[in-house]
Amino acid sequence: MKILVFVELLGTISFAFSGAVIAMRHRLDAFGILIITFISSIGGGTLRDILIGSTPVSWMLDIYLVYTILATYFAAIFFHNKLLKLKNIFFWMDTFGLSLVTILAINKGIACNLHPLVCIALGTISGCFGGVLRDIVLNEIPVLFKENLYATACIAGGIIYFFSVFFTAETYVSSILACGTIIFMRFGADHYKWNLPKFK
Amino acid sequence: MKILVFVELLGTISFAFSGAVIAMRHRLDAFGILIITFISSIGGGTLRDILIGSTPVSWMLDIYLVYTILATYFAAIFFHNKLLKLKNIFFWMDTFGLSLVTILAINKGIACNLHPLVCIALGTISGCFGGVLRDIVLNEIPVLFKENLYATACIAGGIIYFFSVFFTAETYVSSILACGTIIFMRFGADHYKWNLPKFK
Amino acid sequence: MKILVFVELLGTISFAFSGAVIAMRHRLDAFGILIITFISSIGGGTLRDILIGSTPVSWMLDIYLVYTILATYFAAIFFHNKLLKLKNIFFWMDTFGLSLVTILAINKGIACNLHPLVCIALGTISGCFGGVLRDIVLNEIPVLFKENLYATACIAGGIIYFFSVFFTAETYVSSILACGTIIFMRFGADHYKWNLPKFK
Numbered sequence: 001m002k003i004l005v006f007v008e009l010l011g012t013i014s015f016a017f018s019g020a021v022i023a024m025r026h027r028l029d030a031f032g033i034l035i036i037t038f039i040s041s042i043g044g045g046t047l048r049d050i051l052i053g054s055t056p057v058s059w060m061l062d063i064y065l066v067y068t069i070l071a072t073y074f075a076a077i078f079f080h081n082k083l084l085k086l087k088n089i090f091f092w093m094d095t096f097g098l099s100l101v102t103i104l105a106i107n108k109g110i111a112c113n114l115h116p117l118v119c120i121a122l123g124t125i126s127g128c129f130g131g132v133l134r135d136i137v138l139n140e141i142p143v144l145f146k147e148n149l150y151a152t153a154c155i156a157g158g159i160i161y162f163f164s165v166f167f168t169a170e171t172y173v174s175s176i177l178a179c180g181t182i183i184f185m186r187f188g189a190d191h192y193k194w195n196l197p198k199f200k
Numbered sequence: 201m202k203i204l205v206f207v208e209l210l211g212t213i214s215f216a217f218s219g220a221v222i223a224m225r226h227r228l229d230a231f232g233i234l235i236i237t238f239i240s241s242i243g244g245g246t247l248r249d250i251l252i253g254s255t256p257v258s259w260m261l262d263i264y265l266v267y268t269i270l271a272t273y274f275a276a277i278f279f280h281n282k283l284l285k286l287k288n289i290f291f292w293m294d295t296f297g298l299s300l301v302t303i304l305a306i307n308k309g310i311a312c313n314l315h316p317l318v319c320i321a322l323g324t325i326s327g328c329f330g331g332v333l334r335d336i337v338l339n340e341i342p343v344l345f346k347e348n349l350y351a352t353a354c355i356a357g358g359i360i361y362f363f364s365v366f367f368t369a370e371t372y373v374s375s376i377l378a379c380g381t382i383i384f385m386r387f388g389a390d391h392y393k394w395n396l397p398k399f400k
Numbered sequence: 401m402k403i404l405v406f407v408e409l410l411g412t413i414s415f416a417f418s419g420a421v422i423a424m425r426h427r428l429d430a431f432g433i434l435i436i437t438f439i440s441s442i443g444g445g446t447l448r449d450i451l452i453g454s455t456p457v458s459w460m461l462d463i464y465l466v467y468t469i470l471a472t473y474f475a476a477i478f479f480h481n482k483l484l485k486l487k488n489i490f491f492w493m494d495t496f497g498l499s500l501v502t503i504l505a506i507n508k509g510i511a512c513n514l515h516p517l518v519c520i521a522l523g524t525i526s527g528c529f530g531g532v533l534r535d536i537v538l539n540e541i542p543v544l545f546k547e548n549l550y551a552t553a554c555i556a557g558g559i560i561y562f563f564s565v566f567f568t569a570e571t572y573v574s575s576i577l578a579c580g581t582i583i584f585m586r587f588g589a590d591h592y593k594w595n596l597p598k599f600k
Contacts, residue, residue, distance in 0.1 A: 026541070029595070031551045031552055031555075032542075035551075046451070050250055050255075050450055050451075051246070051250075051255065051256060051257050051260065052255060052256045052260070053253070053255025053256060053453070055450075055451065055452060055453025056451060056452045056453060056512055056514065057451050059518075060451065060452070060512075060514055060518045060521075060522075061514075063515040063517065063518065066515070066517055066518065066521075112256055112260075114256065114260055114261075115263040115266070117263065117266055118259075118260045118263065118266065121260075121266075122260075132337070136336060136337060136339075136536060137532070137536060137541075137542065138541060139339060139536075139539060139540065139541045140339065141226070141228075141337075141338060141339045142232075142337065151231050151235075152231055155231075195229070250450055250455075251446070251450075251455065251456060251457050251460065252455060252456045252460070253453070253455025253456055312456055312460075314456065314460055314461075315463040315466070317463065317466055318459075318460045318463065318466065321460075321466075322460075332537070336536060336537060336539075339539060340539065341426070341537075341538060341539045342432075342537065351431045351435075352431055355431075395429070
């Protein structure tokens with residue numbers, strides 16, 4: 001399990017860092033950047049915990065997560081010019097983190113006896129709503145609703161997970177298939193500009 | 201009770217459909233429309249459940265409600281041109297649904313031993329905050345705060361409910377009177393342009 | 401304890417009044433102003449209660465608080481021209497109220513066995529997020545993120561509180577020191593234009 005905790009942490013760092021950079025672009029002060037950094041990294045998980053009634057919400061009980069986000073915040077403020085050059089590394093951290101956060105939330109939903117469709121919704125909320133809350137606070141229409149296959153990847157991963165559980169009944173195989181789906185779709189959206197249709 | 205479940209479902213469909221149409225006008229992609237459809241239909245009830253601590257929130261435990269919203273979403277995407285001609289039908293679905301959602305939430309508040317004023321607030325939140333959350337996510341000042349007697353109708357219905365309970369003690373009579381008040385005020389606001397005063 | 405309840409009430413009144421005035425400037429109708437008044441005064445405490453799972457949230461159980469906010473709302477609507485001249489009084493009500501709300505939330509966090517850093521975050525959320533939610537609903541970038549030492553004062557007060565608890569172990573001395581810190585920083589920010597650095 002150590003490797004999973006590590007990958008999830010990478011995802012948190014990547015969510016936090018992208019939040020900090022976007023906040024700096026909006027010319028917020030040091031405190032505003034701190035809040036946006038936190039909202040970006042823990043917003044999705046917090047909403048997940050509130051919806052299923054798991055309180056105090058998880059980041060409040062995990063001081064090492066708080067330290068990690070604080071460290072990311074200071075790193076973003078002092079070294080953002082250098083860190084922004086590592087764009088590819090952040091893309092992969094974000095993608096692996098997203099896939100893990102989604103699958104972990106699906107498992108939380110299963111533990112609450114929720115219907116598979118609801119579990120998929122919960123996984124997608126956990127993966128994506130940090131960014132949605134960040135955009136709401138920054139007074140923009142959430143980029144998630146307009147741009148690419150971010151949330152769709154979570155939904156597809158969730159569907160693959162439950163299909164695979166239905167046919168094989170091995171949780172870890174299903175998890176790997178689901179994570180693979182999310183990573184594959186994110187990669188496709190990023191490199192081949194896959195996109196969803198729009199309507200008038 | 202069957203008829204009540206049916207009327208509440210009509211309200212949910214109407215909230216969901218209006219959300220989907222507004223999201224399409226904002227040129228969101230298919231996923232963005234899905235989210236706005238859900239937020240519009242279940243946002244108010246979700247906030248109600250979070251405030252009183254009834255978790256997992258109700259839509260997570262009601263898979264038929266989720267199916268209904270999904271069906272409304274697909275109907276809105278594929279047939280919105282035809283459905284938009286049924287404007288009057290949607291007005292009445294929305295109005296009956298709103299009155300029921302409000303009274304049901306008031307009863308939830310009573311079951312939690314909350315003060316009548318707080319129950320009325322809870323009813324109004326349930327009826328109106330789906331639309332408020334939708335507008336916040338879409339980056340607009342909530343239409344609710346500017347336009348017509350939507351929320352005021354919920355408040356008036358709640359006041360009538362408790363006055364009537366105080367004088368008659370028959371819950372179903374009070375519920376009918378309260379629903380009638382809400383429907384009457386919505387009709388007046390729509391047809392005779394009743395409105396609240398503004399201040400500078 | 402009577403004096404503390406009174407000071408906290410002053411803070412609530414001041415949060416509510418400033419919310420009402422800002423809502424009137426946005427030309428909302430009477431209901432919109434009512435909602436913004438409530439969100440400004442109870443938003444922070446509501447978020448605090450939701451995060452730690454203390455439900456029904458506190459304002460729902462405290463009808464006198466609801467009466468106080470309603471009275472402030474009517475006072476703001478009918479006498480705002482006269483009340484706005486009392487700017488200094490509102491500054492001090494707001495500052496004292498903020499310091500108390502922050503310290504009370506920190507104590508709630510301690511009662512939940514949360515880590516000091518998390519308690520400080522909870523205190524800051526309680527003190528500041530009413531205004532953040534108000535600005536989000538009104539479709540503005542939260543003034544908190546751009547302007548002055550409002551939230552920083554809460555954080556500083558929280559740090560002083562835990563340092564002082566660490567060294568003296570007397571809760572009431574620590575509380576006084578922490579409140580003093582918050583009041584001092586707010587005064588400095590207001591009169592000497594103290595501010596946080598920005599980043600590009």
